[in-house]
Structures are given as C-alpha cells and as structure tokens.
Amino acid sequence: MNIRELARRSGVSTATVSRALNDRAEVSEATRAKIRRLASELGYAPNEPARTLVRRRSDTIGLVWDSGQEAMGQHNPFLLGLLSAVRTALSDADYHLMLLTTPGAEDQxxxxxxxxxxxxxEGVIVLTTPPDDRCLRVLADSTVPCAGIDTAFTGPRTVRVSSDNAAGAEAAVQHLYELGHRRIATVTGPLHLPPAAERLAGYLRACSRLGLSVPPEYVTEGDFFLASGEAAGKRLLAAPDRPTAIFAAGDQMAIGAIHAAADAGLTVPGDLAVVGFDDIDAAALVRPALSTVAQDQRGLGVAAVEALRGLIDATTVDAAQAQPRIIPTRLLIRGSSRPGV
Amino acid sequence: MNIRELARRSGVSTATVSRALNDRAEVSEATRAKIRRLASELGYAPNEPARTLVRRRSDTIGLVWDSGQEAMGQHNPFLLGLLSAVRTALSDADYHLMLLTTPGAEDQxxxxxxxxxxxxxEGVIVLTTPPDDRCLRVLADSTVPCAGIDTAFTGPRTVRVSSDNAAGAEAAVQHLYELGHRRIATVTGPLHLPPAAERLAGYLRACSRLGLSVPPEYVTEGDFFLASGEAAGKRLLAAPDRPTAIFAAGDQMAIGAIHAAADAGLTVPGDLAVVGFDDIDAAALVRPALSTVAQDQRGLGVAAVEALRGLIDATTVDAAQAQPRIIPTRLLIRGSSRPGV
DNA sequence: CCGCCGATCGGAAACGTTTACGGCTATCGA
DNA sequence: TCGATAGCCGTAAACGTTTCCGATCGGCGG
Structure with a gap:
C-alpha cells in the first residue's frame, strides 16, 4: 500500500494525497477527510525513507552514550533515567530516535x-560521555548540532546541558550546616571532569559563605566508586579533628563513607551525617537511607531536546544558544543526615 | 557528495561505484581500490534512506521497552545492561537501531x-514489557519478527529469550542448603509474571528434591519492590518456626528482608541468610553485600539478536525457532549468605 | 579464423514520496 | 461582459541508490 494506490482508490492524484496527509492548505476539507478515512481504513503508512530522500530531512536525531564505563561493568546510574526522559521529550517534539554505537577500537x-x-x-544528543572520546571530538568539530547532557565538549554547533552542580553541592552543605554541623568534609569525583569540579566549587563556596574552615585534609579526591568513598571516610574518621559530616560528590562514595563509619563504630547520622549526589537507586535501599542531591532527569532531557531544536532551526549560530543550560537540582533529605527519619 | 559525483571523479559509472562499495564480484580489484580510496578521501557516505528505498530493507531493527514502570519512578534495574548488550550485539551484526516510543494513552x-x-x-526487540500492553499485542499479532527478552508474548513470528529462572532459583536454594539451612522461605514476585512464576517453581523443585518441607506460610507473594520484601521478612521472622534463610525472587525484596532482620535484632547471615535475584547495582553496595542470582545480560542480548536474525531470514516459520531461548544464570555468593565474606 | 565465454562495465529503470508549476472552475468587482 | 483572483487539483521532475540488461573486449578452443 503506497501513496499511488491510495490516490487511485481515493480518486485523486498522489500530490493531493500528500498534501492532505501533511496538512497543507491547498486541499478542500471534504477530500482531506475522505483521504484521511481511506488511509486509516487501508492501513496506509507513509514510507519514511522516501520522505527523507526527497525532503532532505529525516526528523530523526541520534543518541550516543558512553560505552567506556560499561566495559568495566559499571553503569552510570542515572543514564537510564536520562534515556527515558530524552526519548519522551523527543517523541513529544515529533522526532525519531536512532541509537548510535561507539565503534570498537579498530574502527575509524x-x-x-x-x-x-x-x-x-539532524542532530545528536550525547549522554555522559567522557570528553576524551575521539569519535565524539570529530562529531563536535563538525557542523552537526550536538547537545551534551552532563558532559563537556565544545564545537561550532554545540550546547551543553547540565545540572546545577555547584548549587546542589551548596544546598547539601547548607543543609548540614542547619543541622548544626560545623566540621564538614567532602569527597570529590575525578576533578578533571567538570561535574566533579563544579560540585567541589559549590562545597567550597558554601563553606566560605558560612564561615566554615576547610582544612586541606577535608577535601579528598575520589573516583565516584564505592571503595574510594570508603577509603576517604576511613582516613577522615581516624583523624584527630574528625568531621561530623561528609558531603560526597557521588552516592556510591557516600555509601562507602557510611560503611567506613560503621567500621569505626560510629552511628549515622548520630556521629556522622552523610549527604551524597545523584540519587541512584541504591540511595533509597541502604540503611540509613541516603540523603542526596537528586538531578532532574526529565528536566535535563527536555532542556537538551529544546536546546537541540534551537541549534537545528537556527540558521546562524546565535551566541545565546551557545551558553550552557543549567537545570536545578533537588535536595532529598533522608536518614543519613537527619536523625529520626 | 553523492554517488554520482563520486562516479564522475572516479571516471566510472554509478553502477560500478555501487558494486565496488557493496563488495560485489563484478568489479576488478583495481577499480574497486581506486573507488574505495577516493570515497574515503572525499568523505563519501552512502545515503541510507535511498538505499532503503530501493532495496526494500533498512538493516534497522526497532527497540521497545517498558514505560509503565518509569511512570512510577521505578526503573527495571538491569534494563540498562540489556540495552547495552542488545546495542552492541546488533551493531556487531551490522544492524542499525531505532528506538520506538510507546505512545500516550490518547494515541492508537x-x-x-x-x-x-x-x-x-526488519524486526523488533522488546525488553521487559508487561504482556498486557495493547500496543505490543498488535505488533506481536502481525507478521513482524519480534524477540522478547524477559517478557512473554506470543504471535506468529515471535521468539522469547529469557534467563533460566527456575535453575537460578534452584541453585540459590541448593547453595543455602549446602550452608546447612533447612528452613528456607521465599518471597516471590507477582505470580502472573512468568519470571516470578518460574523462580517460584525452581524454589519448589529444589525443596522437594532436597527433602525440605515447605509450609504454606513460607511462600509469600511480593511485588519486586523493597517494602514487600520487608513486610514478608517481618512476618516470617515473627513466626514460631521462623526460617533461617530466605530466597527472594528480586534483589529489592531481598534487601527489604535484610532490613526486617535488622529490625528484629537478628544478624545477617548469622541468624538469617538471604539470597536475591538479578544482581542490581545496589546488591554490591548494601551491607552485608547481597548474594544473588545474576542474569547474563550480554548473553540475553546476543541470544535475542541471534534469534531475531533467525526469524528475519527464515522464509517459513520454523518450529525450532519458535521455542524460547533459555540463558543460564550465575550465582554470586556474597556476605548475606556466607559468613565471613 | 570464428564463435563463445567470462570478466568488467555503463545505461536506465525503478523505489515512494514531495513540490514547483501550471491548469481549471467559479466568484467577483468594474 | 470581461479580466482578475482565489481555491483546488494534476503532471512531472526530482531525491540518491540498486540492479536488470546489455555491451564491449580479450582470450581460447575448435
């Protein structure tokens, strides 16, 4: 069943059918209705490849996500949430979605x-991919519109969408301060990654604003994984002026810190309060449940799609679109920081 | 840069270029090499929509996953792993991947x-979607080749890929038996879902094989979420002949049972051993770390792609392909069952 | 020397759609 | 009454490939 067959049965030409189905103005309401009815009766579906061929646009955008961490058996915890958010945001904007696969090493x-x-x-959305991906560099350097969520790469037609990492970290410290904590340490992520650096900056800004002293040993660089948080916690808790609270830039590290506290015979949140970042699934499952800074996955997805559409429609590179979109976070207060929750 | 331009520069016809690039035999090695070189020099990439149009095949398969659970903020924990596995398996088989979006309620x-x-x-892979999805029924009833991972739906050209849930459950019970446990209870998933039913069957089979008695109160139906496991654990541990071990058909429920034990003042695994199913991320993060039956995500993905290719290539519906592919599981022994780990 | 054959290539017709262009009818103002 | 105009529609040319038919050209056996 193609457009010619449908045209024959409707008693009109293929041009009219095309116009009717694409909501063009030059068709009378009567014939449009008849064609519509016949189309759904016959189960006609337009051939997208043919449309793409002649229209020179596919209404399709590509999706890339990191494969590096997967090789290590480690998935970025909220990747799935982002994926869903992007998927629905794109389909709401009437775009189709194609998954791009990062090639093996032997490929170009x-x-x-x-x-x-x-x-x-027409564009690509990139999810949490390390900025040193060479395959991605080539893409970003081209004129293809790209929106990167939670990742940093720059190029001629590129926009970055990211959570407000600094504000989130600041809110976490503020929360701990309001609970009475004055000795607050932090475990960061790898500081060459922008999100990790921004969270550290937020922590430092909050401390300075609140007049908290930050001895150098209160800042430990971790790798976002459990063990690094546990090690940092162990070291911090063995020190003479041990902190009463820890802000970890990732939930896994926060859970590691809680383990360290348990090993040291300390109770959480009584002897040590802990706040993490990301709200991974496990945060709600551990005991005590982990207070954490949640990212707005849906908001990130929607913003990325919106920004990408801006890039696609823009004939000239507008400076306003080049600057990053920052999405607010939300502090979830659970048992690891507030007693009695 | 299209094939005509490339042909002009190579001094041959478009037909020859097409043959050269598609590895057809009727081209001399010399011209093939020249065309290849020129193509990569000029950055020529064949237009897939045009190819699809004339070849009547797209080398593309669709991917559907459940959106029901997402609405509840609950993601299926290993969906991401499956996604990655399917993605790499498909790209290894030179297929492209298109994400299909489940429409809103108002859609057809x-x-x-x-x-x-x-x-x-050319086909669709369905991930862990509830069998009552109407949108999916229409698809399964059509002649479109479908492979469903961890889900059950039938149709004329359909194949099911699934973990060996029964054997996995059996191995878990066997493991607990070998540790000396004789009173082993279970918390199941919703029994109308095939995986939940199969895991229960495996539990029952192991108990009967090992000569363990299964009083009716030892079998509790949960919903795969944390609270149901906690409730079941609380009830089981308050009973007079409380079990010394619990096999939970899902990791979240298993963690819930551990919480219940802690609330009852019991230690894990000393007073109560717990084994879960799925190996979600949180399983390695909780304390004690959760023993669990891990699914082979990569294996599931590879099997699904292989089965789907079989369906696509098969001109006639072969009976051998209609029966489900069963992928073995792997028992991960961690601290929640074995002391001192 | 002739016909045949294999290897290599070109011409041109599809594939299903959109759209520029033009044609027809009816209405309307002058 | 006539030209202009608006509304509606059809014809046909693209879009970039693949592939069916031939065509050409050596080589080779008879």
Whole structure:
C-alpha cells in the first residue's frame, strides 16, 4: 500500500494525497477527510525513507552514550533515567530516535559523523560521555548540532546541558550546616571532569559563605566508586579533628563513607551525617537511607531536546544558544543526615 | 557528495561505484581500490534512506521497552545492561537501531506496527514489557519478527529469550542448603509474571528434591519492590518456626528482608541468610553485600539478536525457532549468605 | 579464423514520496 | 461582459541508490 494506490482508490492524484496527509492548505476539507478515512481504513503508512530522500530531512536525531564505563561493568546510574526522559521529550517534539554505537577500537574515529551523514540525522544528543572520546571530538568539530547532557565538549554547533552542580553541592552543605554541623568534609569525583569540579566549587563556596574552615585534609579526591568513598571516610574518621559530616560528590562514595563509619563504630547520622549526589537507586535501599542531591532527569532531557531544536532551526549560530543550560537540582533529605527519619 | 559525483571523479559509472562499495564480484580489484580510496578521501557516505528505498530493507531493527514502570519512578534495574548488550550485539551484526516510543494513552494501539512499516524495520526487540500492553499485542499479532527478552508474548513470528529462572532459583536454594539451612522461605514476585512464576517453581523443585518441607506460610507473594520484601521478612521472622534463610525472587525484596532482620535484632547471615535475584547495582553496595542470582545480560542480548536474525531470514516459520531461548544464570555468593565474606 | 565465454562495465529503470508549476472552475468587482 | 483572483487539483521532475540488461573486449578452443 503506497501513496499511488491510495490516490487511485481515493480518486485523486498522489500530490493531493500528500498534501492532505501533511496538512497543507491547498486541499478542500471534504477530500482531506475522505483521504484521511481511506488511509486509516487501508492501513496506509507513509514510507519514511522516501520522505527523507526527497525532503532532505529525516526528523530523526541520534543518541550516543558512553560505552567506556560499561566495559568495566559499571553503569552510570542515572543514564537510564536520562534515556527515558530524552526519548519522551523527543517523541513529544515529533522526532525519531536512532541509537548510535561507539565503534570498537579498530574502527575509524569518524563513525558517528558518518552515521549522521548516512541517515540524514539532524542532530545528536550525547549522554555522559567522557570528553576524551575521539569519535565524539570529530562529531563536535563538525557542523552537526550536538547537545551534551552532563558532559563537556565544545564545537561550532554545540550546547551543553547540565545540572546545577555547584548549587546542589551548596544546598547539601547548607543543609548540614542547619543541622548544626560545623566540621564538614567532602569527597570529590575525578576533578578533571567538570561535574566533579563544579560540585567541589559549590562545597567550597558554601563553606566560605558560612564561615566554615576547610582544612586541606577535608577535601579528598575520589573516583565516584564505592571503595574510594570508603577509603576517604576511613582516613577522615581516624583523624584527630574528625568531621561530623561528609558531603560526597557521588552516592556510591557516600555509601562507602557510611560503611567506613560503621567500621569505626560510629552511628549515622548520630556521629556522622552523610549527604551524597545523584540519587541512584541504591540511595533509597541502604540503611540509613541516603540523603542526596537528586538531578532532574526529565528536566535535563527536555532542556537538551529544546536546546537541540534551537541549534537545528537556527540558521546562524546565535551566541545565546551557545551558553550552557543549567537545570536545578533537588535536595532529598533522608536518614543519613537527619536523625529520626 | 553523492554517488554520482563520486562516479564522475572516479571516471566510472554509478553502477560500478555501487558494486565496488557493496563488495560485489563484478568489479576488478583495481577499480574497486581506486573507488574505495577516493570515497574515503572525499568523505563519501552512502545515503541510507535511498538505499532503503530501493532495496526494500533498512538493516534497522526497532527497540521497545517498558514505560509503565518509569511512570512510577521505578526503573527495571538491569534494563540498562540489556540495552547495552542488545546495542552492541546488533551493531556487531551490522544492524542499525531505532528506538520506538510507546505512545500516550490518547494515541492508537497500532503505533509500534505503524512505526515498523514507516521505517521499514526488519524486526523488533522488546525488553521487559508487561504482556498486557495493547500496543505490543498488535505488533506481536502481525507478521513482524519480534524477540522478547524477559517478557512473554506470543504471535506468529515471535521468539522469547529469557534467563533460566527456575535453575537460578534452584541453585540459590541448593547453595543455602549446602550452608546447612533447612528452613528456607521465599518471597516471590507477582505470580502472573512468568519470571516470578518460574523462580517460584525452581524454589519448589529444589525443596522437594532436597527433602525440605515447605509450609504454606513460607511462600509469600511480593511485588519486586523493597517494602514487600520487608513486610514478608517481618512476618516470617515473627513466626514460631521462623526460617533461617530466605530466597527472594528480586534483589529489592531481598534487601527489604535484610532490613526486617535488622529490625528484629537478628544478624545477617548469622541468624538469617538471604539470597536475591538479578544482581542490581545496589546488591554490591548494601551491607552485608547481597548474594544473588545474576542474569547474563550480554548473553540475553546476543541470544535475542541471534534469534531475531533467525526469524528475519527464515522464509517459513520454523518450529525450532519458535521455542524460547533459555540463558543460564550465575550465582554470586556474597556476605548475606556466607559468613565471613 | 570464428564463435563463445567470462570478466568488467555503463545505461536506465525503478523505489515512494514531495513540490514547483501550471491548469481549471467559479466568484467577483468594474 | 470581461479580466482578475482565489481555491483546488494534476503532471512531472526530482531525491540518491540498486540492479536488470546489455555491451564491449580479450582470450581460447575448435
């Protein structure tokens, strides 16, 4: 069942059918209705490849996410949430979604760019991918519109969407301060990653604003994984002026710190309050439940799609679109910081 | 840069270029090499929509996953792992991947089938979607090849890929038996879901094989979430002949049972051993770390792709392909069952 | 020397859609 | 009454590939 067959049965030409189905004005309401009815009766579905071919646009955008961490068996915890958010936001905007696969080492670096050309993709959304991905560099350097969530790469038509990491960290410290804590330490992520650096900056800003002293040993660089948080916690809790609270830049590290406290015979949140970042699934499952700074996955997804549409529609590179979109976070207070919860 | 331009620069016809790039035999090695070189020099990438149009096949398969649980803020824990596995398995088989979006309620039920026709998709992989999805029923009833992972739906060209839930459960009980436990209870998932029913069957089979008695109160139906496991644990541990071990059909419920033990003043695994199912991220983060039956995500993905290819290539519906592919599981022994780990 | 054959290539017709262009009818103002 | 105009529609040319038919050209056996 193609458009010619449908045209024949409707008693009109293919041009009219096309116009009717695409809501063009030059068709009378009567014939439009008849064509519509016949189309759904016959189960006609327009052939997208053919449309793409002649229209030179596919209404499709590509999606890339990190595969580096997967190789280590470690998934970024909220990737799935982002994925869902992006998916629904894109389908709300009437876009189709194609998954791009990061090639193996033997393949060439231009794989993503090639895929964009081959499929006439109109843009790409990149999820939490390390900025040193060479395959991604090629893409970002091209004129393909790109929106990166929780990742930092720059290029001629690129926009970054990210949580307000600094404000989130600041809110966490503020929360601990209001609970009476004055000795607040932090465990950061790898500081070459922008989110980790921003969370540290927020922590430092809050401390300075609140007049808290930050001895150098209160800042430990971790790697976002459990063990680094546990090690940092162990060291911090063994020190003479041990902190009464720890802000960890990732939930896994926060849970590690709680383990360290338990090993040291300390209770949480009584002897040590802990706040994490990200609100991974496990945060609600551990005991005590982990207070944490939750990212607005849906908001991130919607903003990314919106920003990408801006890039696509913009004929000239507007300076206003080049600057990053910052999405607010939300502090979830649970048992690891507030007693009796 | 299209094939005509490339042909002009190579001094051959478009037909020859097409043959060269598609590894057809009727081209001399010399011209093939020249065309190849020129193509990569000029950055030529064939236009997939045009190829799809004329070849009547897109080398693309669709991917559907459940959106029901997401609405509740609950993600299926290993969906992401499956996604990655399917993605790499498909790209290894030189397929492209398109994400299908489950439509909102106002949309029609044929959305998935329509998407398949529109994009010329050659098959669909369905991930952990409830079998009562109407949109999916339409798809399964059509002649579109479908492979469902961890879900059960039947249709004319459908194959199911699933973990060996029964054997996994059996191994868990066996493990507990070997540790000396004789009173082993279980918390199941919703029994109308095949995986939950199969895990219960495996539990029952192991108990009967090992000569363990299963009083009716030892079997509790949960909902895979934390609270149901905690409630079941609380009830079981308050009973006079309380079990010394619990096999939970899901990790969240297993963690809930551990919480119940802690509330009852019991130690894990000393007073109560617990084994879960799925190996979600949190299983390695809680304390004690959760023993669990891990699913082979990569294996599931590879098997699904393989089965789907079989369905696609098969001209006639082969009976051998209709029966489900069962992927073995792996028992991970951690601190919640074995002391001193 | 002739016909045949294999290897290699080109011409041109599809594939299903959109859209520029033009044609027809009816209405309307002058 | 006539030209202009608006509304509606059809014809046909693209879009970039693949592939069916031939065509050409050596080589080779008879």
């Amino acid at each position: 670096d231009g794989a993503h760019l090639q895929a964009v050309q081959r499929h006439n993709l | 039920d044929g959305a998935h089938l329509q998407a398949v026709q529109r994009h010329n998709l």
